[in-house]
Amino acid sequence: MPADFEKQSYWHERFSSETSFEWLASSESFMSIIEPYLSTPSHTYENAPRILHLGSGTSDLQNCFRSRGYLDVTNVDYEPLAIERGRQLEKVAFGDIRMKYIVADVTQLACDFLQDKRFDIVVDKSTVDAVSCGGNTALSRMASFVRKYLADNGIWISLSYSSARFDIEQLPFGVEVIAKIPLPKLKESDPEIYHHCYLLRPKDPNESKMGT
Numbered sequence: 001m002p003a004d005f006e007k008q009s010y011w012h013e014r015f016s017s018e019t020s021f022e023w024l025a026s027s028e029s030f031m032s033i034i035e036p037y038l039s040t041p042s043h044t045y046e047n048a049p050r051i052l053h054l055g056s057g058t059s060d061l062q063n064c065f066r067s068r069g070y071l072d073v074t075n076v077d078y079e080p081l082a083i084e085r086g087r088q089l090e091k092v093a094f095g096d097i098r099m100k101y102i103v104a105d106v107t108q109l110a111c112d113f114l115q116d117k118r119f120d121i122v123v124d125k126s127t128v129d130a131v132s133c134g135g136n137t138a139l140s141r142m143a144s145f146v147r148k149y150l151a152d153n154g155i156w157i158s159l160s161y162s163s164a165r166f167d168i169e170q171l172p173f174g175v176e177v178i179a180k181i182p183l184p185k186l187k188e189s190d191p192e193i194y195h196h197c198y199l200l201r202p203k204d205p206n207e208s209k210m211g212t
């Protein structure tokens with residue numbers, strides 16, 4: 001990815017004309033990986049898993065959650081146009097807007113809207129890749145953001161093009177790859193290339209302090 005993918009100005013310009021685009025994989029295929037980690041869908045708001053979707057962009061992932069009955073979805077992006085696009089996509093698909101949309105930078109811990117909110121599952125589809133264009137410090141800050149807003153026993157599911165996305169020091173999460181999505185080959189002889197779907201679970205705080 002070019003280095004300016006971490007800059008809001010890049011996304012602002014892009015979303016000025018782009019209304020719908022899916023990075024790395026369709027929302028449906030990402031959803032099929034996430035779904036086993038969600039509890040049974042509930043149409044009552046109180047019992048639904050609390051879902052935080054980071055860097056929603058112009059993806060329709062939030063609509064996949066809603067169409068399966070998951071309504072407690074908070075979509076975050078630092079570019080206001082992305083938030084506008086997300087709301088439009090929900091309105092077009094369902095006729096109204098019931099999910100939440102907030103403008104926030106996931107590399108900044110303080111977030112007026114989230115404050116003491118906690119989530120059972122955090123998801124991102126290639127937002128880690130955009131943030132990582134700002135270097136490992138930016139990625140570490142995103143990891144701290146996720147850690148802060150995760151509920152006890154919460155999980156983070158992240159889709160990245162990189163096979164080494166979370167190879168950074170002092171990550172406060174244990175990491176495993178739960179799925180690899182093969183890229184279509186142009187020629188039979190082309191090598192196999194995959195996108196990687198990671199499951200991250202918070203480490204014990206004492207363990208993270210030791211950097212293990």
Ligand SMILES: C[S@@+](CC[C@H](N)C(=O)[O-])C[C@H]1O[C@@H](n2cnc3c(N)ncnc32)[C@H](O)[C@@H]1O
Pocket residue numbers: 005006011021022023024054055056057058059076077078079082104105106107124125126127129130131
């Ligand atoms: C590669 S796109 C992925 C968009 C969407 N998840 C998808 O799969 O199509 C990265 C998205 O993350 C957002 N983003 C990048 N850095 C961010 C940050 N620090 N805080 C919040 N959003 C960010 C961008 O505005 C963009 O919408």
